[in-house]
Amino acid sequence: MTKSNNVQQGHFVTVTEHDRNKTPLLYMPCTESSALLTRTHINYGVKGDVAVIQINSPNSKVNTLSKELRLEVIEVMNEIRPSDQIRSAVLISSKPGCFIAGADVNMLAACKIPREVTQISQEAQSTLEKLEKSTKTTVAAISGSCLGGGLELAVSCTPEVLLGILPGAGGTQRLPKMVGNIRADRAKQMGLVGQLVEPLGPGLKPPEERTIEYTEEGAITFAKGLADKKISPKRDKGLVEKLTAYAMTIPLVRRQVYKNVEEKVRKQTKGLYPAPLKIIDVVETGIDQGSDKFGELAMTEESKALMGLYHGQVLCKKNKFGAPQKDVKHLAILGAGLMGAGIAQVSVDKGLKTILKDTTLTGLGQGQQQAFKGLNEKMKKKALTSFERDFVFSNLTGQLDYQGFEKADMVIEAVFENLSLKHRVLKGVEAMIPDHCILKVIGMHYFSPVDKMQLLEMITTEKTSKDTSASAVAVDLKQGKVITVVKDGPDFYTTRCLAPMMSEEGVDPKKLDSLTTSFGLPVGAATLVDEVGVDVAKRVTEDLSKVFGERFGGGNPELLAQRVSKGFLGRKSGKGFYICQEGVKSKNLNSDMDSILASLKVPPKSEVSSDEDIQFCLVTRFVNEAVMCLQEGILATPAEGDIGAVFGLGFPPCLGGPFRFVDLYGAQKLVDWFQKYEAAHGKEFTPCQLLADHANSPDKKFSQ
Numbered sequence: 001m002t003k004s005n006n007v008q009q010g011h012f013v014t015v016t017e018h019d020r021n022k023t024p025l026l027y028m029p030c031t032e033s034s035a036l037l038t039r040t041h042i043n044y045g046v047k048g049d050v051a052v053i054q055i056n057s058p059n060s061k062v063n064t065l066s067k068e069l070r071l072e073v074i075e076v077m078n079e080i081r082p083s084d085q086i087r088s089a090v091l092i093s094s095k096p097g098c099f100i101a102g103a104d105v106n107m108l109a110a111c112k113i114p115r116e117v118t119q120i121s122q123e124a125q126s127t128l129e130k131l132e133k134s135t136k137t138t139v140a141a142i143s144g145s146c147l148g149g150g151l152e153l154a155v156s157c158t159p160e161v162l163l164g165i166l167p168g169a170g171g172t173q174r175l176p177k178m179v180g181n182i183r184a185d186r187a188k189q190m191g192l193v194g195q196l197v198e199p200l201g202p203g204l205k206p207p208e209e210r211t212i213e214y215t216e217e218g219a220i221t222f223a224k225g226l227a228d229k230k231i232s233p234k235r236d237k238g239l240v241e242k243l244t245a246y247a248m249t250i251p252l253v254r255r256q257v258y259k260n261v262e263e264k265v266r267k268q269t270k271g272l273y274p275a276p277l278k279i280i281d282v283v284e285t286g287i288d289q290g291s292d293k294f295g296e297l298a299m300t301e302e303s304k305a306l307m308g309l310y311h312g313q314v315l316c317k318k319n320k321f322g323a324p325q326k327d328v329k330h331l332a333i334l335g336a337g338l339m340g341a342g343i344a345q346v347s348v349d350k351g352l353k354t355i356l357k358d359t360t361l362t363g364l365g366q367g368q369q370q371a372f373k374g375l376n377e378k379m380k381k382k383a384l385t386s387f388e389r390d391f392v393f394s395n396l397t398g399q400l401d402y403q404g405f406e407k408a409d410m411v412i413e414a415v416f417e418n419l420s421l422k423h424r425v426l427k428g429v430e431a432m433i434p435d436h437c438i439l440k441v442i443g444m445h446y447f448s449p450v451d452k453m454q455l456l457e458m459i460t461t462e463k464t465s466k467d468t469s470a471s472a473v474a475v476d477l478k479q480g481k482v483i484t485v486v487k488d489g490p491d492f493y494t495t496r497c498l499a500p501m502m503s504e505e506g507v508d509p510k511k512l513d514s515l516t517t518s519f520g521l522p523v524g525a526a527t528l529v530d531e532v533g534v535d536v537a538k539r540v541t542e543d544l545s546k547v548f549g550e551r552f553g554g555g556n557p558e559l560l561a562q563r564v565s566k567g568f569l570g571r572k573s574g575k576g577f578y579i580c581q582e583g584v585k586s587k588n589l590n591s592d593m594d595s596i597l598a599s600l601k602v603p604p605k606s607e608v609s610s611d612e613d614i615q616f617c618l619v620t621r622f623v624n625e626a627v628m629c630l631q632e633g634i635l636a637t638p639a640e641g642d643i644g645a646v647f648g649l650g651f652p653p654c655l656g657g658p659f660r661f662v663d664l665y666g667a668q669k670l671v672d673w674f675q676k677y678e679a680a681h682g683k684e685f686t687p688c689q690l691l692a693d694h695a696n697s698p699d700k701k702f703s704q
Helices: 065-081 104-109 114-130 148-153 170-178 183-188 209-229 239-247 249-270 274-285 287-298 301-315 338-350 361-380 386-394 419-430 468-478 494-503 509-519 525-532 535-553 556-565 592-598 609-634 637-647 658-667 667-680 691-695
Strands: 011-016 042-047 050-055 088-093 137-143 195-199 330-334 353-357 396-399 410-411 436-438 444-446 455-460 482-487
Touching: 042 065, 042 137, 050 065, 050 209, 065 088, 065 114, 065 609, 088 209, 104 114, 104 301, 114 148, 137 209, 148 658, 170 455, 170 637, 183 396, 209 396, 239 249, 239 338, 301 637, 301 658, 330 338, 330 419, 338 353, 338 361, 338 444, 353 361, 361 396, 410 419, 410 637, 419 436, 436 525, 455 468, 455 637, 468 482, 509 525, 509 658, 525 535, 525 658, 535 556, 556 592, 609 637, 609 658, 637 658, 658 667, 667 691
Parallel strands: 050 088, 088 137, 330 353, 330 410, 353 396, 410 436, 455 482
Antiparallel strands: 011 137, 011 195, 042 050, 444 455
């Protein structure tokens, strides 16, 4: 069989064994040897009495459960079935770090009516049922991640809700019978996994090639043991598990369990995402309804929005500038504050040798401690071992001078936002770096906290070379970022869209937070100002008002000024709209704000003072500014605007981003709202020309 060198470490073997007397797979006679058959998704060979089936979707970094792959799996299993020589089969991937990354969403996107999606679900269920009832012992050897439809294929169990759908191949029924989402070691303990394969040490062959060989050998040995009845994948359940299983057979208990789960889901999703609730319904009522619900959900606006984000995310994980001339292996970061330390953490975590420089020993120590803390949290979650944590952290060098900068391939400046300070820092480093080094003055806008926020907004100018852009994107991709590329302009794209929301004042903070979170934003508008910092909000609003004039009005500048003068800066000062205490979740209003609000508050106009009006005042200004950025060429595509808003600012994923929101809500209806607000509030609600153009041409859509 064809060998591959594309499997990473961190793998496990999952096992299913079935009664040989159960219904066999449908047999399609085949007289040709499998080696002579033309297959594009599977490489198939036999080792002893074990069939080894390698999954390798063409032209893709990961395998997806497509119609073509499903048919080839059926074809191979049908060929294996009548063979007396073959007693068991091993399914294994030749992709790096991934078994199967879920179903092929393009299949769903091509469907026009729910029935077409339902048919896909039913076909997948039929395939997995045949695999489940195969007369041959079947082993799935999994290296790395195994998601959605991939886990349904391997053990048919994991729910997939991130695309607004539900497990279409019967996973809603198999999951409660087995276990939940868990790590490999826990899966082994619970009986979901039959055997763990430890990573290999040094050897003559590349690590990836040795890993896949060792994984394959372990799976073959395990499959033989199962076929010979020398190994049993079954595990005796403990007393608690037995009692739980028994309790779930009692109708009253089952109903109460599902009720509690539903209440928890509604609280988490705020009722904005239908898929999780449908999954609960299908789990409770039975697998037969699964395909119909699957078809219904795939046609919802929420599902289309989430699938649009999926495609946008794939687009933003590619280097549109091509391969850089030189790989960045040594990175230097100027400034060990929250941002610099965060960049250092995600860099060393991906194998980059990194220097973290600061001007004070205290600042440097805090930065190094922050980076270590982030890695330590990953260890606590068992994403790293203590040895791996220490090994990764050893890639970080903290220092107060420029020693080692002569080896740097890229320098990232992350010092305090002071232009004269930046000039001094850059002047100092310029003489120390090699000719090929890329010194990033602007261009890489990270979001805080860096290790948790996926987005990176990359800013280019007319003078930015293609290779510089390619090198920067390559580093960002290595750091695990989703990248949007925007042109240079005041506060770029994301901050510019967010600023109007932060300028809206005069509403009770708790009510303001409630209205924005109920719309789907992860953080309320008042809390956001406290988190960002009132001084920062003031500076951004003032700067943008100078450039764009009345469009960035709306809030009361004097309110921001008085808050800054009294030191009510938000979390950084301990007081803002709320009393901000480290480690305290409950939020109490800052009563000292009452006198300021009372003296400056302007009574709202009755025609635009409903909760819906206040909510839309915030959201529509965000949307209008996003469309304006596309109109001005700051954004290249609506897709990047949606990705930037969702992954960088928390725009509700169920709405797909500001551009898909326009298509979903209706450009004409949105312009009508703007005109209503404009009459009441002023020019900050004047719709931009591109939005008006879409309103005048109903067939125009931002999202394809």
